[in-house]
Amino acid sequence: MQEKPNIVLISVDSLRANHLGCYQYPLPTSPHIDKLACQGVLCENMFAPGIPTQPSHTTIFTGQHPVTHGVVAHGGKARLTRGSPFLPEILFEEGYTTCAVDTLFRERIWFGRGYEYIIDPSLRHMFYASVTQEELNDRAIHWIKTVPKGPFFLFIHYWDVHYPYVPPERMRGLFYDGNNPTDPNNHELDEWWQHPIGAMARDTWLRSSDGLIRDPKYVTALYDREIRYLDEGIAALEAALEQQGMAENTIVWLLADHGESMTDHRICYDHYGLYDCTVRVPTIVRWPAGKLRAGSRLAPFRQLLDVAPTLLEATGSLIPEEMEGRSFLQQMQGQEEPSGYDRVIGLESTWQAKYYLRNSRYKFILARQPDMLGNPDRELYDLAADPGEDHNLAAEQPRLAAGMEAELEAWLAEKLQALGKTHDPVKEEGAVAESIWAGHRS
């Protein structure tokens, strides 16, 4: 057996943790992912410190917080500098053959750093996120079968669970117990049509031969069917590793860059808002030869910036000091007691310009500018009593809210000073997509 493990890093864009069986979802959306979780380690509290896709993936690969690498938005001005470490680049230098089956480099050039092979079947689509797991797997499995000898790093980025939710015909009939998805008297999604992403859905993928789909329960069922379809793809990829005799010494790391709001908090079928449905992400790691404590669940807080340092430790590579994340490999191996962060601070700057501070009991959300939904600038939730984050306590508990706000601002000021930066990146970028949309309307 080769000394260094292979790595298959699977990112499922927009996969909400609590829509998976292994994260207590009651519907059977994910039998194969659940099986993977039984064979590996599951992180119950992994958080994205930056959303959506581009900030989050930049954090995954750099091991840095978005305030550090500066990429806080889609369509923002910031560009990743060469000074930031980048996981595939480091692994390539360590002798790995590196491959991305992915589209991200087309959006931002730094996502191509360090890859000897980049395979992008989404070129066959008008919209890149319409690429299917079958198309990605077809290329990825072929690559696995033909990869040169020696350890490899394969990054595969699935888009099935990202909108548009258009699962294949064989998923038809699953997960919906309503009566009429196209009932013209159902107005539950009318507010969504006013948002540009909702209007886009109404004008395209929510049209059917029976009329416009109007029942949010049905749209949620479509999302769940996409998970079920994706789950088949994970099984196929696993089977290919098994057939090639690679499963034993391959780290399979499945994660999401962010979750997805269904209709939570009036955010429909999208991934903005710093609520747990979007910032708490699934993470499952399997590595038989690495003696991970199979079937265990790690409860402490972790962040996506821990992914790269953990993988580097597993490969015996030095972890660059510029990486801010911490390896938790030895916790997964049962050699260290589980521990993690006391708090997580994260941000978004695409549809909203906000920060969050979350500890084991409370979450505080601070807006840098008013949001388009008319939410208050300060939100405070007691996650023990209100896990759905429905009851804003900021006005009822002003001292607690002020204390968490001060803690957040102190962290940010200290971080900016350490980085030699003078501007808050979220203030600087603002809500980028919202601003562009407002510009189109005016």
Next chain:
Amino acid sequence: MEQKPRKEASEDMVVPKPPETPPSQDPAPVMRPEDEAVVAERLRELGYIE
């Protein structure tokens, strides 16, 4: 904060059959290439795609 072993044995896991809705009540959306083009254009306008 503890590490909890799971009880179930993965090898014995049976893939459950999901509940089904009669197809007559299920309009199943279809994404045509022209719809994809609209989505791509709208997201380009919003700065998602360069």
